[in-house]
Amino acid sequence: MNELRNDCFALPPGVNWTPVDEALERLRTRLHPVVGVDRAVPLSQVNGRILASDVYAPRAHPPSSNSAVDGYALAGPISRVPCTVPLVEGRSAAGAPYTDQVPEGHAIRILTGAVIPAGTDTVVLEEDCEVIDQQLHLNGTLKAGANARKAGEDIKAQDRILTMATRLTPTQISVLASVGVESVDVYQRLRVGVLSTGDEVKPVGAAVTDWQIYDANRPMLSALVTQLGYQLVDLGHVLDRPEEVRTALERGAEQCDLILTSGGVSAGDEDHVSKILKAHGDISNWRIAIKPGRPLALAMFQGTPVVGLPGNPVAAWVCALRFGAPAMSLLAGGEWFEPQGYLMPAGFSKNKKPGRSEMLRARIRNGEVEVFGSEGSGRVTGLAWSEGMVELGESAQQIEPGTPVRFIPYASFGL
Numbered sequence: 001m002n003e004l005r006n007d008c009f010a011l012p013p014g015v016n017w018t019p020v021d022e023a024l025e026r027l028r029t030r031l032h033p034v035v036g037v038d039r040a041v042p043l044s045q046v047n048g049r050i051l052a053s054d055v056y057a058p059r060a061h062p063p064s065s066n067s068a069v070d071g072y073a074l075a076g077p078i079s080r081v082p083c084t085v086p087l088v089e090g091r092s093a094a095g096a097p098y099t100d101q102v103p104e105g106h107a108i109r110i111l112t113g114a115v116i117p118a119g120t121d122t123v124v125l126e127e128d129c130e131v132i133d134q135q136l137h138l139n140g141t142l143k144a145g146a147n148a149r150k151a152g153e154d155i156k157a158q159d160r161i162l163t164m165a166t167r168l169t170p171t172q173i174s175v176l177a178s179v180g181v182e183s184v185d186v187y188q189r190l191r192v193g194v195l196s197t198g199d200e201v202k203p204v205g206a207a208v209t210d211w212q213i214y215d216a217n218r219p220m221l222s223a224l225v226t227q228l229g230y231q232l233v234d235l236g237h238v239l240d241r242p243e244e245v246r247t248a249l250e251r252g253a254e255q256c257d258l259i260l261t262s263g264g265v266s267a268g269d270e271d272h273v274s275k276i277l278k279a280h281g282d283i284s285n286w287r288i289a290i291k292p293g294r295p296l297a298l299a300m301f302q303g304t305p306v307v308g309l310p311g312n313p314v315a316a317w318v319c320a321l322r323f324g325a326p327a328m329s330l331l332a333g334g335e336w337f338e339p340q341g342y343l344m345p346a347g348f349s350k351n352k353k354p355g356r357s358e359m360l361r362a363r364i365r366n367g368e369v370e371v372f373g374s375e376g377s378g379r380v381t382g383l384a385w386s387e388g389m390v391e392l393g394e395s396a397q398q399i400e401p402g403t404p405v406r407f408i409p410y411a412s413f414g415l
């Protein structure tokens, strides 16, 4: 069901250099949800899941008018204060409402969260009054309706409270619970395969020699996938051997809704991911006008989309967030998103050349954007140091301290 077209990543003839916005637009318009729906999933299991249908409130919130403070509820028009009002016997407490009518010109003891008794509509804070011999003495000023929360002022019964494609968070779960929604329909978790490639790459824990490096990408991308709320399928690591790459991709196509690979996508002799995808899939090698991350392979392999990330960890991270995160969201039934950035004063200088967008590892300190000292795309320390990225557009720019730059926190990518 919901199959993607084989040529969904194809570039128009003659196009070989893709601006970031165009690449994003192409992904946005060609991808759609590919996952099924889990019906009536209990609230305890929906954090991070994506709503598969709109949700309507079965009742209002709050269901009855109630007091926002501990104090006294007044019946009838408020006379000029200071004044004295007789108190009726009894009280209204949260969970134990007062069930009689309070006569006009009277007041009653009320506690926070308690239903406003019939006849009353205004609550005076206990600190602003005094009770002597069952008489309430009011000082200061008082507005009609003060400290009373109206029934349905937050949510009315039958209001649409959440819309399909929303990724559920703890605060949204609170909204569902507040109106008594016990379960919701959510999309099944997108199954995302992560595959590392390269003869020089060894999994952490393996014996290594000087010409070998540890696999930094697979643990990083795996953690990204799980943090975004998807189901991780670890496809392991394969050598730069066509048959190994092919077998791993076949396994991925069987088990996953999307495969993220890293390495082997540029033009080198051993870039077998591209070659296999070309021979057995429908690939579009995108040269994206972005730094880092110029080579990005997008392919359909046996019906499953493959995002071929560059091998350099910084480039893999940048592309996984900038292109992978919104694409995965859409495939998973969520919304396409353009990460929210904030214009902040630069705390650095840079002479940016025209041609490519640049994503610099960045963080905010003292109200300014700091960028990592090296732009090298093998510098994993810059990734760990950063809390987001600065995105500079394709045109040339002279940035001085104080120049506004667009900072995108990692949270804007759903992290």
Ligand SMILES: Nc1nc2c(c(=O)[nH]1)N[C@H]1C(S)=C(S)[C@@H](COP(=O)(O)OP(=O)(O)OC[C@H]3O[C@@H](n4cnc5c(N)ncnc54)[C@H](O)[C@@H]3O)O[C@H]1N2
Binding pocket: 196, 197, 198, 200, 201, 213, 214, 215, 216, 217, 218, 262, 263, 264, 265, 266, 267, 268, 271, 293, 294, 295, 309, 310, 311, 312, 313, 315, 377, 378
């Ligand atoms: N002639 C050209 N050469 C290169 C180009 C180009 O356009 N023309 N682009 C450069 C850029 S930019 C990048 S990025 C890389 C991307 O190449 P690949 O995706 O084919 O990646 P590899 O060559 O396999 O690896 C690049 C680099 O990353 C290291 N690596 C790979 N996998 C991992 C891993 N799992 N963990 C840690 N590090 C990894 C690998 O050892 C290489 O150093 O191509 C440039 N060349």
Ligand code: MOO
Binding pocket: 290, 291, 292, 293, 294, 295, 310, 312, 314, 315, 377
């Ligand atoms: O993608 Mo490469 O790492 O830009 O340098």
